[in-house]
Amino acid sequence: xxxxxxxxxxxxxxxxxxxxxxxxxxxxxxxxxxxxxxxxxxxxxxxxxxxxxxxxxxxxxxxxxxxxxxxxxxxxxxxxxxxxxxxxxxxxxxxxxxxxxxxxxxxxxxxxxxxxxxxxxxxxxxxxxxxxxxxxxxxxxxxxxxxxxxxxxxxxxxxxxxxxxxxxxxxxxxxxxxxxxxxxxxxxxxxxxxxxxxxxxxxxxxxxxxxxxxxxxxxxxxxxxxxxxxxxxxxxxxxxxxxxxxxxxxxxxxxxxxxxxxxxxxxxxxxxxxxxxxxxx
Amino acid sequence: xxxxxxxxxxxxxxxxxxxxxxxxxxxxxxxxxxxxxxxxxxxxxxxxxxxxxxxxxxxxxxxxxxxxxxxxxxxxxxxxxxxxxxxxxxxxxxxxxxxxxxxxxxxxxxxxxxxxxxxxxxxxxxxxxxxxxxxxxxxxxxxxxxxxxxxxxxxxxxxxxxxxxxxxxxxxxxxxxxxxxxxxxxxxxxxxxxxxxxxxxxxxxxxxxxxxxxxxxxxxxxxxxxxxxxxxxxxxxxxxxxxxxxxxxxxxxxxxxxxxxxxxxxxxxxxxxxxxxxxxxxxxxxxxxxxxxxxxxxxxx
Numbered sequence: 001x002x003x004x005x006x007x008x009x010x011x012x013x014x015x016x017x018x019x020x021x022x023x024x025x026x027x028x029x030x031x032x033x034x035x036x037x038x039x040x041x042x043x044x045x046x047x048x049x050x051x052x053x054x055x056x057x058x059x060x061x062x063x064x065x066x067x068x069x070x071x072x073x074x075x076x077x078x079x080x081x082x083x084x085x086x087x088x089x090x091x092x093x094x095x096x097x098x099x100x101x102x103x104x105x106x107x108x109x110x111x112x113x114x115x116x117x118x119x120x121x122x123x124x125x126x127x128x129x130x131x132x133x134x135x136x137x138x139x140x141x142x143x144x145x146x147x148x149x150x151x152x153x154x155x156x157x158x159x160x161x162x163x164x165x166x167x168x169x170x171x172x173x174x175x176x177x178x179x180x181x182x183x184x185x186x187x188x189x190x191x192x193x194x195x196x197x198x199x200x201x202x203x204x205x206x207x208x209x210x211x212x213x214x215x216x217x218x219x220x221x222x223x224x225x226x227x228x229x230x231x232x233x234x235x236x237x238x239x240x241x242x243x244x245x246x247x248x249x250x251x252x253x254x255x256x257x258x259x260x261x262x263x264x265x266x267x268x269x270x271x272x273x274x275x276x277x278x279x280x281x
Numbered sequence: 282x283x284x285x286x287x288x289x290x291x292x293x294x295x296x297x298x299x300x301x302x303x304x305x306x307x308x309x310x311x312x313x314x315x316x317x318x319x320x321x322x323x324x325x326x327x328x329x330x331x332x333x334x335x336x337x338x339x340x341x342x343x344x345x346x347x348x349x350x351x352x353x354x355x356x357x358x359x360x361x362x363x364x365x366x367x368x369x370x371x372x373x374x375x376x377x378x379x380x381x382x383x384x385x386x387x388x389x390x391x392x393x394x395x396x397x398x399x400x401x402x403x404x405x406x407x408x409x410x411x412x413x414x415x416x417x418x419x420x421x422x423x424x425x426x427x428x429x430x431x432x433x434x435x436x437x438x439x440x441x442x443x444x445x446x447x448x449x450x451x452x453x454x455x456x457x458x459x460x461x462x463x464x465x466x467x468x469x470x471x472x473x474x475x476x477x478x479x480x481x482x483x484x485x486x487x488x489x490x491x492x493x494x495x496x497x498x499x500x501x502x503x504x505x506x507x508x509x510x511x512x513x514x515x516x517x518x519x520x521x522x523x524x525x526x527x528x529x530x531x532x533x534x535x536x537x538x539x540x541x542x543x544x545x546x547x548x549x550x551x552x553x554x555x556x557x558x559x560x561x562x563x564x565x566x567x568x569x570x571x572x573x574x575x576x577x578x579x580x581x582x
Contacts (some may be wrong), residue, residue, distance in 0.1 A: 010373040089298035122309035150305035182290035211395030229397035
């Protein structure tokens with residue numbers, strides 16, 4: 001009886017804390033369906049009518065559609081290059097020890113340790129100085145993509161090297177005896193086997209890049225190139241879009257939804273990877 | 282047979298990643314140390330070597346110390362709250378049922394969200410006109426007297442409330458990760474140890490203090506290191522919620538760095554601050570690791 005009460009007590013605490021997490025999020029979603037006056041008058045109430053036009057305003061009038069597209073382009077372009085070149089490097093580190101390979105691997109992992117802001121000023125000038133004619137890497141989607149690839153490599157190489165190490169050793173030997181080349185073994189045997197690792201790396205980097213703010217803030221000043229986080233931040237801080245609260249809430253929901261969907265589908269995998277990264281790193 | 286083309290393979294497969302990483306990460310890191318010895322406003326002609334002047338200036342800069350103090354407060358108060366809540370919730374959440382898994386996913390979700398969304402959402406939560414918090418504050422206003430000035434419900438605009446408000450947001454955002462860390466730590470405790478302690482009459486809080494807490498030591502160390510790194514490197518949350526204001530009452534190291542570099546164009550000073558920040562993070566982490574080296578679980582046996 002006492003233990004039953006205790007169990008109920010603990011569960012009450014756990015639910016209460018879940019509410020602390022959920023209430024601000026629900027408030028955001030509810031507000032995104034409310035009219036302007038309703039947002040002021042009844043912050044705790046449910047929307048009396050679903051004002052879908054908030055989403056239309058955010059998407060078109062406030063320009064979220066454009067920022068969404070920019071984010072999609074940069075995120076996808078980064079992943080398309082990052083995953084193959086990260087996997088190639090990770091495979092060599094995991095399977096082909098050479099003189100200095102430990103040091104180089106350590107240098108890659110070091111990138112997970114130091115803060116991004118250590119490099120932000122030199123990086124800003126580097127991007128400004130790298131030019132092809134009048135085309136500069138600064139303030140272009142290509143430039144940001146290259147920076148994103150470089151800064152995502154440490155985590156990617158770390159996770160994938162761990163993956164390749166767990167694959168059985170005699171596999172590549174057998175394939176080599178059959179006459180396959182080093183790269184043949186990698187693309188035809190190892191990479192397909194590492195698919196779960198590639199998915200994990202893709203999800204993690206995808207979420208991180210979709211959300212990224214600081215690098216984009218410094219390297220992407222012009223409105224045409226703004227990614228989603230930059231765009232929504234600019235609406236609130238600079239343009240003071242607060243005359244249309246409903247659209248702002250809708251904008252926040254639009255930024256969050258893709259992440260929420262991916263997170264809920266892959267939540268167990270995300271847990272595992274975060275833990276592995278945290279405890280081994 | 283096996284060594285055919287091995288070297289060529291290693292070189293070509295490492296090259297793309299190493300090149301990108303070297304040029305865009307390692308090279309700027311090395312450059313940062315160089316930059317910090319120059320007075321520089323961006324035009325290359327105006328670059329003058331000043332030795333340690335940028336660091337001396339930083340040392341005498343009251344804004345830097347104010348910022349560092351706010352970082353320290355976020356670490357001590359926010360980090361402390363995260364440790365207490367993290368261990369407490371993880372302890373209460375024992376077991377691997379469906380419910381536990383769902384709850385864990387809920388707690389972790391803010392950590393997966395964009396900091397931009399978190400910062401703006403909480404800016405709205407604290408908004409004096411539409412916010413959830415101010416609407417609660419209004420309940421305690423009492424009757425309005427004629428001629429009396431309206432009650433001030435601003436939070437992020439208040440010199441005393443802004444920093445606590447930012448800290449609450451930080452805890453809300455980060456705590457799920459630490460709950461996850463601690464629940465894994467608890468699950469790693471061998472069940473025989475827990476059973477044996479129960480036979481010895483250890484229960485509830487007693488069991489928690491004597492068994493769970495000491496055995497969480499190594500996970501706890503990792504958690505504190507993460508807190509050091511994350512609280513000393515707070516940027517987006519403060520930058521978006523308060524821009525360091527009002528009157529620098531929420532300024533942190535990295536918002537000040539951003540201002541020095543991209544508002545004041547004092548790139549040498551900004552880089553010196555970046556290096557100071559890095560050194561402080563490493564030093565505090567080192568001190569934490571050293572102080573916590575003795576494992577009380579081992580010592581008490």
